[in-house]
Amino acid sequence: MRGIITLGVALVTIAAFGLARAAAPLRSTTHHVLIEGMRFSPEVVKVNLGDRVEFKNADLVPHTASSTAGTPFDSGILESGRTWSFTCETEGTVAYRCNFHPTMTGSIVVQPGE
Ligand SMILES: [Cu+2]
Helix, strand or coil: CHHHHHHHHHHHHHHHHHHHHHHCCCCCCEEEEEEECCEEECCEEEEECCCEEEEEECCCCCECCEEEECCCCECCCECCCCEEEEECCCCEEEEEECCCCCCCEEEEEEECCC
C-alpha cells in the first residue's frame, strides 16, 4: 500500500514537472566565448533567443566585449580571469569588438529557436 502511494506521488510529481516544462517557452543555454591570444573564440556564436553568452578573459591584459551593431551591450573592462555574460533577448546579429583592441571582433547570431 505504501509503495502504491509513493508511486502515486512520484507520478504526480513527474506530471507536474512535465507541465511546468511545457509552459516554459524556451530552454536557455549558456554559450562560452573565450578571450585568449587577443581574439574571441569562437568568433561567431549561433544562439537561440533567451540563451546566454558568457565571455571569459583568459589573457593577462584587460579586454572588453562591446557591441558595434545590433543589440547594444558592453561588458565594461574585463580584467584578466574575469567573466561577463549577456542574455540574448532580441533576434538578429550583434557585432562586437574589444574597445582596447579594435581588431578583436566577433559576432553573435541570435535565432528565433524552436
Ligand atoms: Cu582587447
